[in-house]
């Protein structure tokens with residue numbers, strides 16, 4: 001089970017966090033950008049080369065202490081097909097280094113189109129009678145607000161290829177309540193979506209009690225995290241919003257169960273741009289990311305039960 005693999009990696013590293021790889025060129029140290037421009041000129045190739053060099057150095061420093069990475073597709077698509085190639089190569093490199101890869105695509109569409117997304121990101125694509133993997137993610141973030149038609153194709157692929165999904169339930173952004181907090185039939189919209197996640201995952205529950213259908217719940221809404229943790233006992237949470245968006249350790253602590261499992265907390269800018277915040281030599285960017293990842297791990301593990309780690 002895909003979520004079992006993620007939880008096993010979390011237990012191995014003692015670290016329930018994921019490093020978001022959302023690189024903009026302005027986050028990449030100048031010496032890397034200059035090298036890429038020297039090789040390829042001021043082109044999309046150079047941008048993609050700089051992103052990949054940046055990501056690989058971060059992965060090298062993080063792979064033994066952080067269980068997973070979460071590249072967000074938009075930051076690569078921004079640089080055209082060359083950027084998408086850098087996304088693929090980043091994912092391949094992280095896998096090679098033993099990390100669990102969450103593709104942050106927030107995909108959704110109707111049935112047949114969703115099937116194509118599911119196959120492309122998580123499954124095997126038929127190529128002239130032979131099957132090959134398109135992308136190399138272990139898990140994909142998806143939007144479930146089109147209903148079961150948009151999720152069913154993913155469930156099939158998750159089961160067949162041992163993959164998982166994280167469905168948007170209560171997102172971290174300031175305006176998420178405009179729709180997600182509305183009442184329908186006596187429940188908030190996000191509660192209804194949470195219930196749908198439990199139903200979608202019911203047939204695919206792994207050895208730790210969590211299904212291959214996870215949920216995204218933002219660190220910026222601790223009350224909702226607490227409420228949803230109780231109502232969604234079989235759903236593993238991806239919790240973005242720690243650090244740069246203002247979420248802290250106490251806020252994310254509500255996402256965890258009584259054993260200290262049940263969630264993985266993301267930080268993207270906080271880790272990638274740690275060197276800018278520290279004001280250290282830019283050549284030290286990957287070590288600064290490592291320092292921040294260790295600080296984040298200690299910050300979060302200091303406020304959650306660690307029963308699972310001691311078993």
Ligand SMILES: O=C(O)c1cc(=O)[nH]c(=O)n1[C@@H]1O[C@H](COP(=O)(O)O)[C@@H](O)[C@H]1O
Nearest residue numbers: 072141171172216218240244245267268269
């Ligand atoms: O699905 C997500 O990962 C996600 C959902 C959400 O509700 N809020 C949210 O910030 N994210 C993503 O989490 C990352 C947050 O980045 P930082 O704010 O830089 O740590 C970005 O990749 C966002 O796209």
